[in-house]
Amino acid sequence: WAVTAEELMQVRGERFFEIYNGHHEVNNTGDAAHLGMDAMWDVMLTRRLAELGLEAMFAVATDDTHHYHAFGPGKSNSGRGWVMVRARHLTAESIVHAMEAGDFYATTGATLRDVRREGRQLSVEIASEPGISYVTQFIGTRRGYDPRSEVILTSGDDPLTRGRLPHRRYSKDVGAVLAEVTGTNASYTLKGDEIYVRAKIISSKPKVNGSVPGEFETAWTQPLVNTTK
Numbered sequence: 001w002a003v004t005a006e007e008l009m010q011v012r013g014e015r016f017f018e019i020y021n022g023h024h025e026v027n028n029t030g031d032a033a034h035l036g037m038d039a040m041w042d043v044m045l046t047r048r049l050a051e052l053g054l055e056a057m058f059a060v061a062t063d064d065t066h067h068y069h070a071f072g073p074g075k076s077n078s079g080r081g082w083v084m085v086r087a088r089h090l091t092a093e094s095i096v097h098a099m100e101a102g103d104f105y106a107t108t109g110a111t112l113r114d115v116r117r118e119g120r121q122l123s124v125e126i127a128s129e130p131g132i133s134y135v136t137q138f139i140g141t142r143r144g145y146d147p148r149s150e151v152i153l154t155s156g157d158d159p160l161t162r163g164r165l166p167h168r169r170y171s172k173d174v175g176a177v178l179a180e181v182t183g184t185n186a187s188y189t190l191k192g193d194e195i196y197v198r199a200k201i202i203s204s205k206p207k208v209n210g211s212v213p214g215e216f217e218t219a220w221t222q223p224l225v226n227t228t229k
């Protein structure tokens with residue numbers, strides 16, 4: 001909460017953003033006074049691509065592990081978030097090269113058989129588990145979006161944000177759900193006016209030892225950027 005989307009979006013040379021952090025005090029989903037990580041990512045993608053002339057940031061999920069011997073609520077444990085990389089070789093060089101190209105996805109447990117960002121289409125194939133259902137949301141911002149935002153007013157004096165830029169809330173045009181598909185195969189074809197489209201896969205399977213209660217296994221693909229004018 002000490003860093004705003006407006007600050008992060010201006011960073012040059014940075015390619016990665018934590019969409020999920022497994023530490024129990026990170027507040028991934030935000031609250032009434034702060035944007036969640038999904039919303040922050042959409043604000044950054046929209047303004048970097050449409051206004052600032054900067055490249056997209058890719059999403060990663062991480063553990064932020066601090067506790068290796070005691071597991072449970074209130075502990076920062078491993079196994080909560082990671083990335084799945086499509087690398088040619090199992091070497092550091094090959095893995096980093098693939099990540100810099102965006103050929104990976106972030107997850108807290110939901111597994112994908114394939115992700116394709118080809119031409120005007122973003123497609124996912126989910127590795128299903130018996131008795132588990134899946135919903136894929138295709139999220140993006142269209143050209144001509146309402147760029148207005150407003151400061152999120154708070155009643156308290158948050159020491160994390162004292163003296164810093166205020167957090168802002170944007171219109172519903174930024175990071176809108178453009179389509180939603182139920183099942184293990186989903187795809188979205190650009191209509192032409194999208195700035196970008198990304199996929200968020202939400203499983204009905206509860207996350208074992210999640211960072212907070214009520215988590216479900218989720219995966220995030222990297223955005224398909226519309227390069228046509």
